[in-house]
Amino acid sequence: MNFENILVEKTTGLARITINRPKKLNALNKATIAELHIAFDRLESDLNIKSIILTGSGEKAFVAGADISEFSNFSIEEGKQLAREGQEKLFNFIEQLATPVIAAINGFALGGGLELAMACHFRVASENAKMGLPEVSLGVIPGYGGTQRLPQLVGKGKAMEMIMTAGMISAEDAKDCGLVNHVTTLEELLPLAEKIASKISRNSAIAISAAIMAINANFKEGVDGFDAEIEAFGICFGTGDFKEGTRAFLEKRKPIFPGN
Structure with missing residues (x-):
């Protein structure tokens, strides 16, 4: 367009x-x-x-x-x-x-x-x-x-x-x-x-997206930002980016995030 x-x-x-x-x-x-x-x-x-x-x-x-x-x-x-x-x-x-x-x-x-x-x-x-x-x-x-x-x-x-x-x-x-x-x-x-x-x-797009959501939650009426953070933190553990990021850290190399 x-x-x-x-x-x-x-x-x-x-x-x-x-x-x-x-x-x-x-x-x-x-x-x-x-x-x-x-x-x-x-x-x-x-x-x-x-x-x-x-x-x-x-x-x-x-x-x-x-x-x-x-x-x-x-x-x-x-x-x-x-x-x-x-x-x-x-x-x-x-x-x-x-x-x-x-x-x-x-x-x-x-x-x-x-x-x-x-x-x-x-x-x-x-x-x-x-x-x-x-x-x-x-x-x-x-x-x-x-x-x-x-x-x-x-x-x-x-x-x-x-x-x-x-x-x-x-x-x-x-x-x-x-x-x-x-x-x-x-x-x-x-x-x-x-x-x-x-x-x-250079960082995980999935984690960045989750961080944006969690930060914004703190400013929403009726939403507990800490609860939102806990939920988003836990979800990250099920992503390919988390697996790659932690593996790369342990292997002392730069991560190549798959974006999932």
């Missing part, structure tokens, strides 16, 4: 999705959200892909927000439906993806753009990146998971301040408060993300 708003590239073990709406600073609209869902769904089914990097085109923006022109006249019910569909189709979908997703933030990540980056499993940013949730300056609140994921990452107080002031923080500030893992130059952003992805690819 040919996409209109995103680019998908594959190399050995790695896929890169680039949101490609530079004239709109890669703003999210319904069509882009739908295309991203399709792309992530297909890549998760591709057993050759061990990691996915998500970034934006150009040097100005990862995603500069949602496309406000699409919903400025929405009713209450239409607003609820917009948030519900977006969360289910893309943001929660990425968070629960079995394949690791790294957000490479190459500029502005505002509103829905920051919410998209926070849905990824972790984030790296370029020095010129600016991040924030400015929704209250438009008379609305973050609707794609921002009020939930930001406190998980930076703490309640910092999240309250960022959301209430509608301000932006720098890449270094984002690193200091745990919003991003690494900050580097714009030129080195994708190479850094690829280096991390390469390290991930």
Whole structure:
């Protein structure tokens, strides 16, 4: 399938999705959200892909927000439906993806753009990146998971301040408060993300998938994360990857994981 708003590239073990709406600073609209869902769904089914990097085109923006022109006249019910569909189709979908997703933030990540980056499993940013949730300056609140994921990452107080002031923080500030893992130059952003992805690819994809599930369980209401971890830990013992990994360790060699 040919996409209109995103680019998908594959190399050995790695896929890169680039949101490609530079004239709109890669703003999210319904069509882009739908295309991203399709792309992530297909890549998760591709057993050759061990990691996915998500970034934006150009040097100005990862995603500069949602496309406000699409919903400025929405009713209450239409607003609820917009948030519900977006969360289910893309943001929660990425968070629960079995394949690791790294957000490479190459500029502005505002509103829905920051919410998209926070849905990824972790984030790296370029020095010129600016991040924030400015929704209250438009008379609305973050609707794609921002009020939930930001406190998980930076703490309640910092999240309250960022959301209430509608301000932006720098890449270094984002690193200091745990919003991003690494900050580097714009030129080195994708190479850094690829280096991390390469390290991930050496490990068991089955175990990584189980780890993602167990970590996410800790943040789900009514779910005991420790129980989820115990269950996932036990299941790993029945996999070919576990047998190969332990055998390779005992034989003092690098494992060749079968992926089952």
